[in-house]
Amino acid sequence: MASHFSDKQTYQKDFDSKAYLEMYYAAEKGHLIKDEYLKFILKNLFNTFTSGMGCKGNLLIDIGTGPTIYQLLSACESFKEIIATDYTDRNRQELETWLKKEPGAFDWSSVVKSVCELEGDREKWAEKEEKLRRTVAQVLKCDVTEKNPLDPLVLPQADCLLTCLCLEGACKDQDTFCCALRNISSLLKPGGHLVMGGVLGSDMYMVGEKPFSVLSIDKEFLEKAVSDGGYVVEKFEVQPRSDMTGFHLARHNAAFFVLARKMSLK
Numbered sequence: 001m002a003s004h005f006s007d008k009q010t011y012q013k014d015f016d017s018k019a020y021l022e023m024y025y026a027a028e029k030g031h032l033i034k035d036e037y038l039k040f041i042l043k044n045l046f047n048t049f050t051s052g053m054g055c056k057g058n059l060l061i062d063i064g065t066g067p068t069i070y071q072l073l074s075a076c077e078s079f080k081e082i083i084a085t086d087y088t089d090r091n092r093q094e095l096e097t098w099l100k101k102e103p104g105a106f107d108w109s110s111v112v113k114s115v116c117e118l119e120g121d122r123e124k125w126a127e128k129e130e131k132l133r134r135t136v137a138q139v140l141k142c143d144v145t146e147k148n149p150l151d152p153l154v155l156p157q158a159d160c161l162l163t164c165l166c167l168e169g170a171c172k173d174q175d176t177f178c179c180a181l182r183n184i185s186s187l188l189k190p191g192g193h194l195v196m197g198g199v200l201g202s203d204m205y206m207v208g209e210k211p212f213s214v215l216s217i218d219k220e221f222l223e224k225a226v227s228d229g230g231y232v233v234e235k236f237e238v239q240p241r242s243d244m245t246g247f248h249l250a251r252h253n254a255a256f257f258v259l260a261r262k263m264s265l266k
């Protein structure tokens with residue numbers, strides 16, 4: 001158990017984006033690949049964004065993107081513009097490096113190919129990468145603990161809010177989680193969709209030699225937090241964790257996927 005809370009300064013100072021990418025998303029051996037988290041999330045994102053669930057529009061904001069783009073691959077088919085956001089400079093830098101095809105960019109091609117396979121044509125992976133690069137308009141700093149997480153920017157409200165593996169890493173307790181959910185909800189239009197993926201029952205995860213704390217949440221807490229946050233839950237999937245090999249690196253017992261709609265005022 002990480003003895004202390006990994007606050008935003010710790011992330012800014014100690015979160016090694018490259019080590020994280022290698023450890024969790026490297027083809028074949030990445031821990032979130034082997035333990036099926038990624039397969040589960042990609043299938044749910046595919047069903048939500050590209051198979052007629054009606055989740056489409058002009059603007060999607062991804063909150064706490066981290067240094068990863070897997071979560072945007074299906075969304076870029078249904079939204080004209082995507083804004084990626086993260087707290088740490090190195091995560092945003094890692095995203096920019098991939099978006100600009102600069103040297104040292106992480107190789108996402110095997111993940112891109114699996115999403116293209118879901119969409120029906122594995123060969124289209126190069127076009128898919130280019131489509132994503134064209135759709136991500138900006139990479140902004142965000143802090144979910146702020147009333148306006150994008151402060152000082154004030155953006156038009158988004159049609160969809162996406163957030164994966166962020167709030168459980170950013171929030172030290174359940175109250176902070178609920179507050180952060182309300183903060184990010186201010187960025188979403190009434191009637192817009194919240195799409196959230198992550199893990200249940202985790203208390204920490206390793207990045208290189210460093211432990212990062214995780215707020216351990218369960219299905220009941222999450223369902224209540226989303227409903228109390230002003231949403232109607234439309235879909236809530238949980239996948240218990242099967243493969244325990246990477247257990248000591250990222251202790252969680254299930255992956256979750258939530259699709260919810262922000263209630264309109266009237």
Ligand SMILES: C[C@](O)(C/N=c1/sc2cccc3c2n1CCC3)C(=O)N1CCN(c2cccc3cnccc23)CC1
Binds near residue numbers: 007011067087252
């Ligand atoms: C998504 C991620 O890749 C983290 N990935 C992973 S892998 C893994 C494996 C098992 C368990 C867990 C887990 N997690 C996240 C925690 C749960 C990332 O890099 N993050 C998320 C947390 N984030 C912030 C920190 C502090 C404050 C913030 C304030 N606002 C916005 C963001 C803030 C920084 C960027």
